[in-house]
Structure formats: structure tokens, C-alpha cells
Amino acid sequence: MNQDKVKTASLWQLFGVFAKIGAFTIGGGYAMIPLIQRELSSRGWISDEELPDIVxxxxxxxxxxxxxxxxxxxYRIRGLKGSLAATLGAVMPSFIIILAIAMVFSGFKDNPVxxxxxxxxxPVVIALIAVPMLNMAKKSCRTWWAWALAALSLLMVAFVGISPIYILLAVIIVSFSYTYIKMKKEAGR
Amino acid sequence: MITLLLQLMWTFFLIGLFTIGGGYAMLSLIQNEVVVSHGWLTESAFTDIVAISQMTPGPIGVNCATYVGYDVVSLASGSHLMGILGSAAATFALLLPSLLIMFLIVKFYSRFSHSTLFEGVMGWLRPTVVGLIGAAAVILVMKVSWGGTPLLTAPEVSLVEENIIDWKSWVLMAAAFAASYWGKLNPIFVIFAGGVLGLLLY
Structure with missing residues (x-):
């Protein structure tokens, strides 16, 4: 990545543009990719070739x-300060909108309507959690073994009551060791 | 109160650190820590927060953390001001691991991205995360409690009554699934329709 291609921006500009991106992202992160592309590459801040890597x-x-x-x-645009300004901008709309709703909603919670x-x-929300799960499963579970891993982690959390953090830690440790040993073996051949 | 704030920050720091695979994966972690482990919120209160986080602008994970931070602290203290402090603390703690880790990644970018080791670990993590998101959905439908040691004694399975009220709840769930999965309808629209039907049915 060459730094000289990047046009500079003021921290306020960064904050503003990312606040706009944050405010218009509804749902998941994928929804914001086209918006980011439009906002950042039109200003010459990030090139179109760089975007897939960043994502x-x-x-x-x-x-x-x-x-x-x-x-x-x-960070790519203005270094450490730039990344703080951009992050603060991206989070600010959420923070303000949610706080406003949370404060008002607590007063309406028992209203019959x-x-x-x-x-x-x-029940709708529960169904909507299952949809991205299935979409992810189609992409990342291509072997019976991947499906088994997914099923095992579901059972361990939902039925046995183990914290997801321990499951993730265990999988990271096992997969790291497994890949490392496999790499060593292949290198030794 | 300071203990609660510190607990909240530590919890959301861990959640930020272990969120792999986006906002929905984060929901399962938030749910486990906030509802199951600490008992700060009930299942139905959490489900409402998820609904509002999906409907409002901004990333789901940030919305949810902000909301949970506010609710947990304002419930415990009875004050809006403390609630705002709670949501700031939870959101900041959630972002901190991302900031630290992304700085490292920016530094070691080229060496990191195509390594066999990294791809190997991710190949295992992705299916695991799929299972974790599934667990989040299951936990919102039913509660499993073990009388004694898990897996050695018989479990007690019961529905989460606040979320699954009657047969109409199952119909709504199935319809929402079909509309979103096969019909590819926008989630915001589906939630909105659920609210209107709720008003008509209950």
C-alpha cells in the first residue's frame, strides 16, 4: 500500500463522513460497504483496489x-488520530439514537399497545437471527466436518450452557496447533 | 455502582475481543454474558433490545451494547444519568479490543493476511461461529436447565414464555423466516410487520 496516493482530510471531515456512514448502516456491516466505497473513493481517500483487502x-x-x-x-487516511476520529464518527449516531430510544422506551414498556x-x-426477531446463520452456514460449512463443528458449538452453548468465549478459545487453540503441526510436517518432507 | 460499571466494562471488553463473524455472533456473546451469566437482563428484555438494535441505524453490535449498558446501569441505579454513563462505558469497552487489534493488523498487514496459519484457524472458526449464532436463537426459544451435572443428569427443557406466548408466536416466527430467507424481504420491514400483527393479534 502506498501512502502517497491517499489524499489528506481534516479530522472533522473524517468524523463527519464516518458519522454519515454509521447513520445509514441499518442491520449488518455488509450494508455499509457500498456506502463506504462511494464516500471514500469519491474523495480519493481509499482506492477501489484497496477496499476488498480492508473489508x-x-x-x-x-x-x-x-x-x-x-x-x-x-488509519490509512490520517494515522492514529484519523482512526480515532473515524471510529468516533461511526459510533456516534448509534449512541445518540439508541440512548434516546432507551430513555423514552423505559417509560412506555408497560403501555398495553x-x-x-x-x-x-x-418471535420475528428470533427468526431473523436464524436467517444470517443459515446464509453463513452455506458459505462456511462445506464439509460434514464443518457442519459437525457448527452443531457441536450450538449444542454446547444452548444445551450444556458453556460460555461461547470458552468454545472460541478452545477452537482457536486446537485449530492453531493442528495447522501449525501440519505445516511443520509438510515443511519437513 | 462502580463495581457494576467495572464489571460491565470487563464484560463488554471480552465480548469485543471474542466477537468473530459480525454483529449476530456478538449477540450470542452479549446474551450469554448479560442474560445467562450475570442475570442483568431477562430474555424478553434482551429480545426487545435486539429488535430495536436491528431497526435503528448503526451496526447491531454497537446499538445493542449501548442499549444494554444503559438498561443495566439505569435499572440498578434508577437514574438516567448513570444509565448514560453505563452505555458510554459499555460501548467504549466494546471498541477497545478492536482498536488495539486493528492497530496491530495495520502494522503487520502484509505478513498477516495470506498466512496458512491464519487461514487454517479461520477455517475452524467460521463454522463455530455459525453454531454460536444458532445457539443465540435457540436460547431465546427455550431454556435448558440441568438438575445436577450437565450431560450426566436429565435436563429440564421449558419454553421462554415471554417470547413464545402461544401458537401464534410459532406462526409469526415461521412467516418471518420465510419472508426473510426465501422472500429476501428487508429485516426492518419484517420487524415492522411483526409489530403490526402483534397489535392486531394480542
Whole structure:
């Protein structure tokens, strides 16, 4: 990546543009990719060739993808301060809107109209969690072994009551050791 | 109260650190820590928060953390101001691991992205995350409690009554699934329709 191609921006500009991106991302991080492309490449901040790399890295790194993209892009544009400005911008609309709703909603929770609306919404939300899960499964579970791993982690969390954090830690340790040993063996041949 | 804030920050720091695979994966972690482990919120309160986080602008994970932070602290203290502090603390703690890790990645970018080791680990992590998201959905439908040692004694399975009220809940769930999975309808629209039907049915 060559730094000289990147046009500079003021920290306020960065904050503003990422606030706009944050405000218009509804749902998941994928929805924001076209918006990011439009906002950042039209300003010459990030080239179109760089974007897939930024997205891939932001997806595989821990944390929220939208936030990771902001950190990464902000860093490429204005370094450490740039990434803080971009992140703050991306998070600010969420923070303000949710706080406003949370404060108002606590007063309406027992209103009979609100109660029956949410009786209808709750089963819908559960179904909507299952949809991205199946879409992800189709992409990342191509072998019986991957399906077994998915099923095992579901059972361990939902039925045995083990914290997802321990499951992830165990999988990271086992897969790291497995890949490392396999690499060593192949190198030794 | 300071203990609660610190607990909240530590919890959301861990959640940020272990979220792999986007906002929905984060929901399963938030749910496990906030509802199951700490008992700060009930299942139905959490489901409402998920619904609102999906409907409002911004990444789901950030919305959910902000909301949970506010609810947990304002419930415990009875004050809006403390609630705002709670949501700031939870959101900041959630972002901190991302900031630290992304800085490392930016530094070691080229060496990192195509390594066999990294791809090997990700090949295992992706299916695991699929299972974790599935677990989040299952936990919102039913509760499993073990009388004694898990797997050695018989479990007690019961429905989460606040989320699954009657047969109409199952119909709504199936319809929402069909509309979103096969019909590819926008989730915001599906949630909105659920709210309208709730108003008519209950």
C-alpha cells in the first residue's frame, strides 16, 4: 500500500463522513460497504483496489466489522488520530439514537399497545437471527466436518450452557496447533 | 455502582475481543454474558433490545451494547444519568479490543493476511461461529436447565414464555423466516410487520 496516493482530510471531515456512514448502516456491516466505497473513493481517500483487502481484514479481525473498517480506513487516511476520529464518527449516531430510544422506551414498556406490538416482534426477531446463520452456514460449512463443528458449538452453548468465549478459545487453540503441526510436517518432507 | 460499571466494562471488553463473524455472533456473546451469566437482563428484555438494535441505524453490535449498558446501569441505579454513563462505558469497552487489534493488523498487514496459519484457524472458526449464532436463537426459544451435572443428569427443557406466548408466536416466527430467507424481504420491514400483527393479534 502506498501512502502517497491517499489524499489528506481534516479530522472533522473524517468524523463527519464516518458519522454519515454509521447513520445509514441499518442491520449488518455488509450494508455499509457500498456506502463506504462511494464516500471514500469519491474523495480519493481509499482506492477501489484497496477496499476488498480492508473489508476482508475487517471481517476476520475480532470486533464489529463496521468499526474495524473505520479504524483501518481512518488509519490509512490520517494515522492514529484519523482512526480515532473515524471510529468516533461511526459510533456516534448509534449512541445518540439508541440512548434516546432507551430513555423514552423505559417509560412506555408497560403501555398495553407497546406490549402487544412487542409480543408480535419477539418471535420475528428470533427468526431473523436464524436467517444470517443459515446464509453463513452455506458459505462456511462445506464439509460434514464443518457442519459437525457448527452443531457441536450450538449444542454446547444452548444445551450444556458453556460460555461461547470458552468454545472460541478452545477452537482457536486446537485449530492453531493442528495447522501449525501440519505445516511443520509438510515443511519437513 | 462502580463495581457494576467495572464489571460491565470487563464484560463488554471480552465480548469485543471474542466477537468473530459480525454483529449476530456478538449477540450470542452479549446474551450469554448479560442474560445467562450475570442475570442483568431477562430474555424478553434482551429480545426487545435486539429488535430495536436491528431497526435503528448503526451496526447491531454497537446499538445493542449501548442499549444494554444503559438498561443495566439505569435499572440498578434508577437514574438516567448513570444509565448514560453505563452505555458510554459499555460501548467504549466494546471498541477497545478492536482498536488495539486493528492497530496491530495495520502494522503487520502484509505478513498477516495470506498466512496458512491464519487461514487454517479461520477455517475452524467460521463454522463455530455459525453454531454460536444458532445457539443465540435457540436460547431465546427455550431454556435448558440441568438438575445436577450437565450431560450426566436429565435436563429440564421449558419454553421462554415471554417470547413464545402461544401458537401464534410459532406462526409469526415461521412467516418471518420465510419472508426473510426465501422472500429476501428487508429485516426492518419484517420487524415492522411483526409489530403490526402483534397489535392486531394480542
Amino acid at each position: 476482508a481484514l475487517s471481517q476476520s479481525a475480532p470486533g464489529i466489522m463496521a468499526v474495524n473498517i473505520s479504524i483501518f480506513a481512518g 407497546v406490549v402487544s406490538i412487542f409480543k408480535g416482534i419477539r
